[in-house]
Structures are given as structure tokens and as C-alpha cells.
Amino acid sequence: MKVGTKEGREVASTERLDAGRYTATLPAKNTDYTPSAEGNPPRPKRIALPALGLGIVLLGGTFVGAAMILKGSPYTLGSLNAPKVGGDAKIGTGVIPPAPDFLAVEASKRAVCTAFVDVEQGITPIYPLAPGRVKKIHVAENQKVKLGEVLFQLDDTLAKAQLAEATADVDAALQQLEQAKSLNVQHQEQLKGQIAAVDARKAELAVSQSKQRSAKKALDNNLLSQDEYIGAEKGVEAVQSTLRIEEAKLRGLQATNPKTAELLATNDLAARRARLDRAQFGHNECFIKAPFNGEVLRLFISEGESLGSNPKSPAVYICPDKAKIIRAEVEQEFARRIKLGQVAMIQDDTALANDTWKGKVTRVSGWYAQRRSTSLDPMQFNDLRTLECIIEVETNDQLPPLRIGQKVRVTLLP
Incomplete structure (x- = not known):
């Protein structure tokens, strides 16, 4: 190292820092401190405050969850009394029976399922x-x-117009029916007149034939010319032709059914009345x-x-004004525990409510089907097959009323 140079000053500074680090006095609490082989002392151990806080929260949550489970257990319901097991502990006082085997057996006999408040026929x-x-x-x-x-x-503007039109059609059909009934009387009179006309032509024919016979005798005695006799014959033929025409008219009147027109008018009236009823129904449906x-x-x-x-x-x-029921959907694994008359304890599905309603099973479905609820729950497997059972709820004025569609938790007791 060269003294007085920039590199020399940096190296000297680094050596002084290292010397001060290795000769620093340790805290008094670490009396067992022994330098490591490498010469670097270990740092003091400190407790991580965030980890400690998280542990405390988890521990508190565990106790709260355990308390809620015990509070919502069927053993703590005041209306139930379990048999004494291993002492005089009473169920419902917060004291858990000391026999875990008994709890397991009793729990295996119960069925817990979700359900909804409904009415028998549904909304x-x-x-x-x-x-x-x-x-x-x-x-x-x-x-x-x-x-x-x-x-x-x-x-109802259009419905009113259609109703008025149908009413007018019915009035017209009534008038046609009255006219058809009057035609029946007219037909009888026409028939009588035609019979009289036929009788008159027959009488006229008889007179003409008598004249013809007289003309024949006169012709034979040369008292009448041949032309006059032929005229007498033609007169008989004309009366015969007229008689045939009148008889044809009579047969036509006799073949005519005067009630046909009345029947047609009656049917037309029925059809128009049906259109009137349809128009009236359409107006009422407004x-x-x-x-x-x-x-x-x-x-x-x-x-x-x-x-x-x-x-x-x-x-x-609209909901019918009938008693509310609980429509429970029991999964297949618990279906064998369901029977008619079984006691059911009903609680709101939220963990905040402690109200408990009591009821009994009145009907069990005969088939496994998809859940009746139509709304798809993303957290629920909606193709699950369940057995539906109907539970009638006992009246209790001390509890809040159940509401249609309310989700509840049902515990079916053995």
C-alpha cells in the first residue's frame, strides 16, 4: 500500500472499520457469546412482531370458532335433553358430556341439510x-x-273496440234468428195456398174434361165441328199442364224444411256469441x-x-296466504335417516342468528331430483341429486317470522 495516495487512504479506512466491528462490545445479556471460527459474531435474535400478532389472531379465531360450534350444536338447544352420560351433566348448560363415543353415535344419527322457506304450492x-x-x-x-x-x-282501448264489434254482431244474429222463425210461419201459409191452388186446378181440369166429353158427343152427332172439338181437347191439355206446374210447386214446398233457416241462424248466433265471449275475456284480461x-x-x-x-x-x-313450510333438500348419503314425523330443529343459515324454530317432517319425496332452487349458485354444485322433504313449522310468536326464500339450516333428530 502506498502511503499518501488515494488507494492507500481507502484501504486504511476499510481496515479501521473492520477493526472496530470485531472489537465492539456485546450486550450484557449475551454472556455466553463465543466468536465464531470465521471471526464474524452472530447477530442477536429478535422476535418478529407481525408473526406474533398473526399467531394471536389465529388462536383467538380458533377459540371463537369452537365456541360458535358448541353454541350451534343440537346439544345446547334448550328444548332438548340428552341422557346423562358419566355423571349429572345436563345438556344445554354449556357442559359437554364426557363420553366422546356417545357424541359420535348421536351425531351419526342426525342429518343436517340446507333448506328454504316456502309455501306448499310455491309462489x-x-x-x-x-x-x-x-x-x-x-x-x-x-x-x-x-x-x-x-x-x-x-x-283496454283495442279490447273495448273488439268488444263493441262483437256485441253488434250478436244483436244482428238475434234479428236474423227472429226472421228465420217468421219464415216458418210463412212456409206453412205458402204450403196451404199451394195445396188450394192444386185443388183448384184439379177442379178446373174436371170441368175441362167434362166439356171435352160433351164436345165429343156433339161431334159424333154432327152437332159440333171438328175444330171446335180440337179446341176443347186443347183446353183440357192446358189445364193439365197448369195442374202439373202447381203440383211441382207443392212438392217443392213440401220438400223444403222451414227449420233449416232457423237452425242456420241459431248456429250463427252461437258463433257470434262465442266471439263476444272471447272479446269480453280479452277485455277482462286487461x-x-x-x-x-x-x-x-x-x-x-x-x-x-x-x-x-x-x-x-x-x-x-304473489305468495298465497297459507302456512309457511320448510323445503329441505337432503343429500343421498343422509336420506336413509329421514322418516315421517321426525323432529327438525331449524336455524337461520347465518351464524349471527341464534333463533331456533321447531318442526316435524310431514312429507318425503319419492324420487331423487335436482335442487328445486332455480338460481345458480357459483359455489354450489347444482347438478347434485337430493331428496326433498317438507317440514311443517310450529307456531312460535316469540321468534321473528320466517320469510319466503329465507335460507335455513335444518337438523333432523333421530
């Missing part, structure tokens, strides 16, 4: 039968309605009415909106 979507423009909405969401109450009204007593759940229309012939969504969802 009803309301569609208008014909396209049109919404003229007025008469109800609101969550409103109670009676059977036949108008929900909303479509523009006023969409409630099909039963119930509650309006949702309105998908607004005044002035035009509804097409193939709407993508219903205009109104």
Missing part, C-alpha cells in the same frame, strides 16, 4: 295473457290482496287480478311500460 308468477301497455298499478310490494282484486291494468288471497312479493313492471308477448320475467310475484 306464483303472474303474466298477462296478451301484450299491452301498463296503464295503472293498483298494488304495492308486501301488500295483502284478496281473491279477484285488481293488481294492475293494461290499456285487468290482471289476484288468483287467490295472498301477498304481493315483487313487482317487475311500471306504469307506461310495454309488455311483449314473450316476457322474460313475470309482472308480479
Whole structure:
């Protein structure tokens, strides 16, 4: 190293720093410090605060989860009493029975599934039968309605015109029917007149034939010329021709059925009345009415909106005024544990609610099918085959009311 040069000063500075590093005094706590073979001392060990905080959070979450599981367990429901096992511990007091084998056996007898609040016949979507423009909405969401109450009204201008036209057609058909009935009387009178005309021609023919016979005698006695006798014969032939014409008219009247016109008029009246009923029905369908007593759940229309012939969504969802049920969908592996009359404990699917409803199984489906719910859940395998069972819920005024579509968790007890 050359003294006084730039390179020499940098090397000297580096040596002084290294000497100070290796001769630094260690903290008093590290009394067992021994320099390493390489001459570099190890750094003091320090606790990573972020890792410690994360560990504390995970530990707290574990305790909270365990408490929630114990709280939501069927053993803690106040309405249940499990048999005493290994002592006088009572279920529902927060004390877990000391026999884990008993818990495993009892848990294997239960079936837990998700379910939805519904009514027996399901909610009803309301569609208008014909396209049109919404003229007025008469109800609101969550409103109670009676059977036949108008929900909303479509523009009925065209329906009114069609109804008036059909009414006029029926009036015209009634007049035609009355005319057809009068033709029957006319036919009877015409028939009587034609019979009299035939009788008159027959009498005239008899007179003509008598004159012909007299003319024949006079001709034989040379009292009448040949031309006069021929004239008498022609007169008989003319009367015979006239008689044949009148008899033909009589046969035509006799062959005519006077009730045919009345029958045609009656059928025409029936057809026009059918068109009137159709026009009346079309006008009535402009006023969409409630099909039963119930509650309006949702309105998908607004005044002035035009509804097409193939709407993508219903205009109104209405729920019948009937007792709510739980429609549970049990997976096949738990289906063998389901039976009629089985007690069911029902809780809201959210972990924040502690309310528990009680019910019993009233019907079990006879086939495995896809889930009834139509909305696709991206976190759910919707092609899963389940067995549907219906659970009737006991009335309990102390608990909040169940609502249509509410997702619940059902525990079916053995």
C-alpha cells in the first residue's frame, strides 16, 4: 500500500472499520457469546412482531370458532335433553358430556341439510295473457290482496273496440234468428195456398174434361165441328199442364224444411256469441287480478311500460296466504335417516342468528331430483341429486317470522 495516495487512504479506512466491528462490545445479556471460527459474531435474535400478532389472531379465531360450534350444536338447544352420560351433566348448560363415543353415535344419527322457506304450492308468477301497455298499478310490494282484486291494468282501448264489434254482431244474429222463425210461419201459409191452388186446378181440369166429353158427343152427332172439338181437347191439355206446374210447386214446398233457416241462424248466433265471449275475456284480461288471497312479493313492471308477448320475467310475484313450510333438500348419503314425523330443529343459515324454530317432517319425496332452487349458485354444485322433504313449522310468536326464500339450516333428530 502506498502511503499518501488515494488507494492507500481507502484501504486504511476499510481496515479501521473492520477493526472496530470485531472489537465492539456485546450486550450484557449475551454472556455466553463465543466468536465464531470465521471471526464474524452472530447477530442477536429478535422476535418478529407481525408473526406474533398473526399467531394471536389465529388462536383467538380458533377459540371463537369452537365456541360458535358448541353454541350451534343440537346439544345446547334448550328444548332438548340428552341422557346423562358419566355423571349429572345436563345438556344445554354449556357442559359437554364426557363420553366422546356417545357424541359420535348421536351425531351419526342426525342429518343436517340446507333448506328454504316456502309455501306448499310455491309462489306464483303472474303474466298477462296478451301484450299491452301498463296503464295503472293498483298494488304495492308486501301488500295483502284478496281473491279477484285488481293488481294492475293494461290499456283496454283495442279490447273495448273488439268488444263493441262483437256485441253488434250478436244483436244482428238475434234479428236474423227472429226472421228465420217468421219464415216458418210463412212456409206453412205458402204450403196451404199451394195445396188450394192444386185443388183448384184439379177442379178446373174436371170441368175441362167434362166439356171435352160433351164436345165429343156433339161431334159424333154432327152437332159440333171438328175444330171446335180440337179446341176443347186443347183446353183440357192446358189445364193439365197448369195442374202439373202447381203440383211441382207443392212438392217443392213440401220438400223444403222451414227449420233449416232457423237452425242456420241459431248456429250463427252461437258463433257470434262465442266471439263476444272471447272479446269480453280479452277485455277482462286487461285487468290482471289476484288468483287467490295472498301477498304481493315483487313487482317487475311500471306504469307506461310495454309488455311483449314473450316476457322474460313475470309482472308480479304473489305468495298465497297459507302456512309457511320448510323445503329441505337432503343429500343421498343422509336420506336413509329421514322418516315421517321426525323432529327438525331449524336455524337461520347465518351464524349471527341464534333463533331456533321447531318442526316435524310431514312429507318425503319419492324420487331423487335436482335442487328445486332455480338460481345458480357459483359455489354450489347444482347438478347434485337430493331428496326433498317438507317440514311443517310450529307456531312460535316469540321468534321473528320466517320469510319466503329465507335460507335455513335444518337438523333432523333421530
